[in-house]
Amino acid sequence: MDIVHSQGANELFEVQSHLYKHIFSFIDSMSLNCAIQLAIPDIIHSHGRPITLPQLASKLHIHPKKTSCLHRLMRLLVHSGFFTRTKLHHHHHQNQPEDEEKEEEEEEEEEGYALTPSSRLVIKDNVTSLSPFVKAMLDPVLVSPWHVLGDWLREGSTQELTPFEKTHGMSLWNYCNQNTEYGGVFNEGMASDSQLMSFVVEDYKPIFEGLGSLVDVGGGTGTVARIISQAFPHIKCTVFDLPHVVANLPETTNLKYVGGDMFQSIPSADALLIKWILHDWSDEECVNILKRCREAITSKGKGGKVIIIDVVINEEKDEDDITKTKLFFDTLMMVLLTGKERDKNEWETLFFNAGFTRYNIVASYGMKSVIELYP
Known part of the structure; x- marks a missing residue:
């Protein structure tokens, strides 16, 4: 009986x-945010070799009484895979009494912290740094709406479209527009994710070859369009976004900015690129955007294509970690916006409802897939 009881x-x-x-998973997020805020990955990177706890505390100007707290923060971040601990060997020569002519070498072992691939991805000087994305996502502006998710779900009325709206009294886009400080942080976060597109452009050149013109719909401050315009100088690239987003941005010979509303009309081109935009919007809104896209690529008679870069949920095939991250994003869209992450069937329904006849999921990288869509 006791054995059964102890098993239970x-x-x-x-x-x-x-x-x-799971209750305390947020501590992983907040510890990472703290490390980035203190620039710990940058300090280790600049140090050029593993850094000891006293050296790190000294560079951070941390009070001696708080060095043990820094040790505890680093211990968690090591366990979470953001840093590694490595042994450092210091050699000390000890002179023995004169009658012993040998010199004994004493080795002192100390531990130092080194970077991992994950912490290298948040070094601020790197072009592909995701530290602005971490900062934007973990800001209280985006975290506080989670506290009202239950209340929002229970409410009968759909007056407040999202928990974000319930918390801040306006949509995320209006909030970013009215609160320019956070708006800047948010735009930088989005741009930092877009920098990784340089690898996609490099790996999937055939998608862009042969195009004379391309419009990046919802292209923000032009990070992706700049990467494409540099890789393919013959493509005339246009960044299309809200007027206040694209105002006064520097243009080049093959990169220009146009302000407007994608729900009204989109500039025509051989191809339209929609990266990580459609997951922000409801099915109905996506069909409207895609209808405007279809008009923009067929207005000159010959049919072009729409290149969509977005999440495709595939719980059967994806690794558990990738699925978890995609589901995190799906719930995030529910809390912040009216959008969602979609599986292949949900995407297909959108495409056909918007009047497209065929599509092709050309590639998948990390969390996102590249989809070519034809009228």
Whole structure:
């Protein structure tokens, strides 16, 4: 009886541990945010070799009494895979008494912190740094709406379209427009994710070859369009976004900016690029955007194509970690916006409802897929 009871107890404690892990998962996020705020990855990178705790504390100007707190923060970040601990060997020569002519070498072991691929991705000087994305996503502006998710779900009226709106009294886009400080942080975060597009452009050149003109719909400050215009100088690139987003941005011979509203009309071109935009919007809104896209690529008689870069949920094929991240994003869209992440069937329904006849999922990289869409 005791053995059965203890097995039941062990199972209960395992369940409790699983529950606690999920209750406190936000600590992973906040510790990472803190490390980036303190520029710990940058300090280790500049140091050029693994850094000891006292050296790190000294560079951070941390009070000696808080060095043990820094050690505890780093211990968690090592466990989460953002840093590694490595042994440093210091050699000390000790002179022995004269009658012993040998010199004994004493080795002192100390530990130092080194970067991992994940922390290299948030070094601020790197072109592909995602530190602005971390900063934008973990700002209280985006975190506080989670506290009203339950209340929002229970409410009968759909007056407030999202928990974000319930919290801040306006949509995310209006908030970014009216609060220019956070608006800037948000735009930088989005641009930092777009920098990784340089790898996609490099790996999937055939998608862009043969195009004479391209419009990046919802292209922000032009990070992606700049990458494409530099890789393919013969393509005339246009960044299309809201007027206040594209105002006074520097143009080049093959890169220009046009302000407007994608729900009204989109400039025509051989191809339109829509990267990480459609997941922000409801099915109905996406069909409207895609109808405007279809008009823009067929207005000159010959049919062009729409290149969509977005998440495609595939729980059967994807690794567990990738699926988890995609589902995180889906719930995030529900809290912040009216959008969602979609599986292949949901995408297909949108495409056909907007009047497109065929599509092709050309490639997948990380969390996102590249889809070519034809009228």
